[in-house]
Amino acid sequence: MIWSLAFLGAGVAAAPAARRRLLLSRAKHPSLAGHARLSRRVAKLIPGLSYPPERFFACDGAPADVVARRRAGFDRLAALYAERFPKGRALTAEARDGLSDLQFTGLYRVPFPFAAHVRAHLGVGAFAERSAGVTVTDVDGNDFLDLTGSYGVNLLGYDAYKGMIAEAVEHAGALGPVLGTLHPVVADNVARLRTLTGLDEVSFHMSGTEAVMQAVRLARYHTGRQRVVRLCGAYHGWWGEVQPGVGNPTAADNTLTLADMSERTLRTLETRRDVACVLVNPLQALHPNGGAPADNTLVDGARRAGVDLPAYRAWLGRLAEVCRRRSIVLILDDVFTGFRLARGGTAKWLGIEPDMVTFGKTLGGGLPVGVVVGRAALMKRFRPDRPADICFARGTFNAHPYVMAATNAFLRWLDGPEADALYDGLDARWDNRAAAFNDALAAAGVPVGAAHLSSIWTILYHVPSRFNWMLQYYCRAEGLLLSWVGTGRIIFSLNYTDADMAEVTARFVRAAQAMRADGWWWCRDGATSKAVRRGFLRELVRERLGRTA
DSSP, rough: OOHHHHOOOOHHHHHHHHHHHHHHHHSSOGGGGGGGHHHHHHHHHHOOOOOHHHHHTTTTTHHHHHHHHHHHHHHHHHHHHHHHHHHHHHHHHHHTTTTTTHHHHHHHOHHHHHHHHHHSOOOOOOEOOOOOOEEEEEEEEOOOESSSSSTTTTTSSSHHHHHHHHHHHHHHTTTOOSSSSSSSSHHHHHHHHHHHHHHHHEESSSSSHHHHHHHHHHHHHHHOOOOEEEETTOOOOOGGOOOOSSOSSSOOOOOOETTOOOHHHHHHHHHOOEEEEEOOOGGGSSSOOOOOOOOOOOSSOOOOOOHHHHHHHHHHHHHHHHHHTOOOOOEEEOTTTTTTTTTOHHHHTTTTOSSSEEEEEETTTTOOOOEEOOOOHHHHEEEETTEEEEEEOOOOOOOOHHHHHHHHHHHHHHHHHHHHHHHHHHHHHHOOOOOOHHHHHHHHSEEEEEEEEEEEEEEEESSOTTTTHHHHHHHHHTEEOOOOTGGGOOEEETTHHHHHHHHHHHHHHHHHHHHHTTTTTTTTTTOOHHHHHHHHHHHHHHHHHHHOO
């Protein structure tokens, strides 16, 4: 009887914990992106698979005439690339052996079974000589319309940042690279950032990743809690604590990845007492619960993106309320989106009041920067009543005089009349441009379109082809410069005019028409992305088991 009562008591005591565990499990997104441990295990099981040339063009079972068109189109592109980009390709090949970044980005432009053949024949140069307006010129003298946005840094156009950097060198040149002692411009930067955000204190760092690291560390220090919550698919830099899945060789046991825009996530946060902070990246409004789209995973037509701003804003408002009730620090990671969606940063645009905001990228005026702005109670790195209990965060190059001067040039521009004109009607302008782009593609009868969050776009495919990723190479042939993630992320600078956009659209239409003519969008009658994806997975299983098709 005593033992029965003991077991019953233990069961009753364990029930709340079991309920919390069940609620946590249900708050995770069902995709692999929502399960960090499982995704890392699965990644280790995927075998290397490289299609030989004869398989490369016919891996989807296309008929002989379509295969012949594909091969001819590929050979034509290869000849064009060899003629147009010889110096860039040679320099890239020379640097690749000693530059691990080039090895990685060169290999992961396309799905891995296609990578070797593509790299051998459609290698792209990684070097450029100059920029002007909305163009970048490579080492072979080819001018490209820039769709890379320099990973989000290029908000205003490269000429604006050249001016800011030159101004910074002149402004801070007398002090030079003196570190530790601050240039007077730092005080103005602090005042402007406090006014801009409505928050109390500022700290300067050298990258967005460092800014996020500091914000999370301060949240843990002041709450006494260890858990960090990130929302499924969101990127917050390459620091291990906020990148718990594939790409991080160690487990991030104190990080919870929960579903974005989910009622279950809100309920989970209401029940937990160990969560220090929740990180929000507004870019996820474009693809909630999905990672950054990239052509290297595009083995079908299942890429999904689209913005429902009213729903996203409403959910973030409720998230902010939960965080306030539970004393959870709400951190807005505005490194990528800061000043791109709204003049005052994304918080006001979304209608939320975060406890801390991280900035980076464009705020540096073309130079590397990371910034944390937050409430005074959270920014303190020490406790007056416990002088040995500190929260350490220093960096050699933090508040570098040239970086601070370039940042000041950007902040002063933000307060000027040019910014007035640029931000006036910003949302409507980019909505209209995206609509015109999609109308032109539809009129041309090509199976592609774009989803967008202002000037940040991703290309969607309406056919379940294994070769949708090929479009990036036709775009390059038309003088459109994409980053190594291909058509997954297009970032326009805000100095693009309507005429520039019309030219981008015309080139994109020509690229898509050429790709269609070369047979890459052939697919079986009744084919679906799900069926194509399953066929690809069966190939991987056979390769893993050492079997032939």
